[in-house]
Amino acid sequence: MADSSEVLDHTTPPGIAAYAAYLPAYVLDDNRLDPDGPARPGRSRSVAAYDEDPVTMAVEAARGLDREPAADGHLFLATTLAPYDAKTSATVVHEALGLAPGIGSIDLRGHRAGATVVDLACRTRSVGAAADVRTTRSGAPDELAQGDAAVAFVGGDPRAAAPLVRATRTVEMLERWRLPGEVHDRIWDERFTAELLVGAATEAVAEALTAAQVDAVDAVDVVVVSSSNARAATALRKRLGGDGADATVEAQTGFTGAAHPGLLLADALDRAEPGQLLLLVSATDGADVTLFRVGDGVREARGAATVADQLARRQRIGYGRFLRWRGLLDVQGPARPASAAPAAPPMHRRRSWKYRLEGVRCDACGSVTTPPGPACASCGSLDGGKPVSLRDREARVVSVTQDRLTTMPEAEVALVVADVDGGGRLTAYATDVVAADVAVGHRMRPTFRRLWTTDAIHNYFWKLRPWEEDTDGE
């Protein structure tokens, strides 16, 4: 058997050119069915809103990246809960990001894809996104130890980090699995699988360090460990002598599946100094190890708020609401029909609006019409105009209401009409906000969401969420 380690060719050093993490707006820190029962403080998990899935979260992560993939690159989407089977989910992300049609779209699945996607993005100068939404049965011992997150990278110049060496171990084992259509993982006794995972990771780390001519793990500045097996993660962190930052993030998010290695890497890059050695260890279904040198442009390479900032601005969610969002509690809604499923041809014809939120700016009068149509809503000109992206603009609420007959898993949902800075009007659902708190004059920003799923068709479009000033000097 050949050695699995690979010393990378430094004449064309592909690395991480840009990165961004996305944490949804909610945190669950109490999963007691009986609020009078004894509290079990300490853990919390990241919670995606009811209108998020790995596709929408991947879009939210990747939209802030300021680098394009290579012309022959790809978009990789890694998740263990793709919204579609058979249909490629990455194509939705591709469309929403407005990537060139010549960029490929590839779904990666399985826990291990979380490390693979970082590697592939670098190697092929591609966009690599990883996202997961994770659930357990109510009351499972690890219910607060599983969470939702997304992360995205663009491979290219090693502005953020250059991979110096990789090592891998594939070990077939039954650790976490589920059948198609299931949402909760089944788990084998974690003491058994921890032993296998720690063994595989230890071998791969040793191999990588040797190949990189690093004498001991002590010479590594930052160690990041991700594992689907919490016991293995704890053991490896102890053995490799990390500073505990990875465990600190994980205690607030839970294990975020395919997003996890990338999320912890992003958090480490948020704080790493140029020139440092960073060891990323992902132990799941074997082990993947990469030793990076942090790049000189690591600060500029960040395309979203830091992981720490995103953790700090989350809002708590109650357990009942969490269960309802995940479909784990069947709540009687109003006597209203399901919202209509979108149809394939109109979705395709109007993809620039549906996926990229592009209105049209009239050639004759310069005003913006939304949704785009053949005639200008202001001057009536039928002579057309230019597409204008509204995705990253501020929108100000003109009027608002709260729908209490909503078929969404909420008691009420805010609906707003909002004017976009620079022109255009959006009529949209508000999200990540208490419905009653939205008021005329509030500033909002577009966010890509799954509006509803009817007749096995997911309906993706943009909603509006409260505008947040960047607090970390962007």
Add this chain to the structure above:
Amino acid sequence: MASRRMAHDVAIVGMGCTPFRDHWNSSADDLLVQAVRECVGAVPELDLADVDAFWVGTQGSGMSGQTLSRPLRLVGKPVTRVENYCATGSEAFRNAAYAVSSGAYDVVMATGVEKLKDSSFSGLTAVFPPADGTDVDWTAPASFSLLAPAYQRAHGIDDRELRATLTAIAVKNHANGALNERAQFRSAVTAEAVEKSPRIAGPLGVMDCSGVSDGAAAAIIVRAEDAYRYTDKPVFLRGMGFVSGSGAGLANDEYDFTTFPEVVEAARVAYEQAGVVDPASEISLAEVHDCFTPTELVLMEDLGFSSRGQGWKDVLDGRYALDGALPVNTDGGLKSFGHPIGATGLRMMFECYTQLRGEAGERQVADATLAVAQNLGGQPGSCVAFVAVLGNELGPDPRTGRGAA
């Protein structure tokens, strides 16, 4: 560019209107037949066979002219089905009026029907063509409730003042409906009952919403010069405007949700045709589209009954009550009479017709000479709007200043 009074004036000589109810035991066919029989029965000089052409308005209770020709087993007659959101009933009337005015027919009938209660859903539902899925799935109360915060902000009124205004509208229309045996809800309600009703959209509770009901209505229209052959109390169409909005209110940033520009324009056209200069003083009564209480508030200003920003005060002052200076929705309105979509426009005309003939009993507005029927559909920012002025006399033609007929 012109929107003229018709070449020949027209008049309503007979009407029918079913009670608006949960008609569990009646189909749309049954309701149409009932309204048509009452309508024809009201004109002894006419048989159904004397009607030359028919219009039937329904939003979703039938397709094609056969919605009417099949239940009535009409033989050899033209029937046109029309649909224009919640202004569907008015649209049937409008097209029938043009047809008889043109001289193509001598006697026409406009009908409207909706059978809503065979659905088990709350509120209205509609089936739209396949689409890209980017539209908000509005409930009607949610879309109309956008008027409330915008009106408050524009005119500086607080939550309590707004609530009192909306409540007054609901209480008034229920009080009127309580006097009307054809209304869906025939009992007065207290302010407390309105304000404690379950909230369903923004500040709106169930009691801010019109009644979902079943019903049908019908009108026989002839040229004005023929009207007295059929009745000694015809009701004349004095002016009529209709606007199908561009939807720009939801597509660019110019509209502020404090008005229905479509209504303002339709009213301007109708008033001009009718020679109405000051609607606030000239109109005896009005039937308006109070689908939700804020709608009626805004309409008082759009129709020129109140000046901008003063509508809420006029409501609270009782100006639009049955004993007020300009009674509005004397039959209970959509709020209390109910809102079977395709029938509503003609139901409004039925009340105007009844009032102008002096046959409204306890609800009778003294010396009623000019009535407004205003009907709309869609949502604020993107709607269709109809306004008609009806009179118990043909009146002078504003084009010539001479009396016609």
